[in-house]
Amino acid sequence: MIEGSLPPVEFWCELQCPDCRSALDDVRALRDRFGDALTITLRHFPLEKHKHAYPAAEAAEEAFAQGKGWEYVEAVLARVAELDQRGPELLVEVAAELGLDAEEVDLALIDGRHMLVVDADQAEGKAIGVTGTPTYVVAGKRLDGGKSQEGLLEEIVALLEG
Incomplete structure (x- = not known):
């Protein structure tokens, strides 16, 4: 990784998922904190139930x-x-x-x-083991937000700054 650069964040999302709507607050917070230095990529994971x-x-x-x-x-x-x-x-x-x-x-x-x-x-x-949404992949680590988004933002920040 280049000095000062951040690993990209993959945001695995489903646009009919209420939890993904809530997760947008974390995505916005990441953008606010890191600005243009952070690339957040939307990845699609539509679930059959929707x-x-x-x-x-x-x-x-x-x-x-x-x-x-x-x-x-x-x-x-x-x-x-x-x-x-x-x-x-x-x-x-x-x-x-x-x-x-x-x-x-x-x-x-x-x-x-x-x-x-x-x-x-x-x-x-x-x-890669995504089973639900939202899921994040940061620095090679998968974080499942479908069960709980509690503490995820802090964990993503730690991975980005680590």
Whole structure:
């Protein structure tokens, strides 16, 4: 590791997961503390129990392609209960509200252009032992936030500064 550089943080997330919505507070705190020195990468781990999680991951990838991925992720997670009820309709609506090309988001859900990214994330997650969300991988260590997020922020900071 280069002197003064930080290891990246992988945030394994599912956009229909209420715990991931809560975990955004930790992600924001990390950004506030470390700024541009820290890279936080969203990794997709849609769970089968949430029927709109996979399309939400695809829509998020399109939002990243359009340059507003994190804003999109935060906006969708803020409306988890509504996503459960409205599904893809909400995903396109959120894109429009953020000034994204909503038609392109809708088309991405239809043509599956981001399926390979979501499938690859899911396969890698399973391979490294991710079983639920949120999960973080920091400096090669997996931290499971699905059971409890208590103390996770402090543990991530310790790994980053260690």
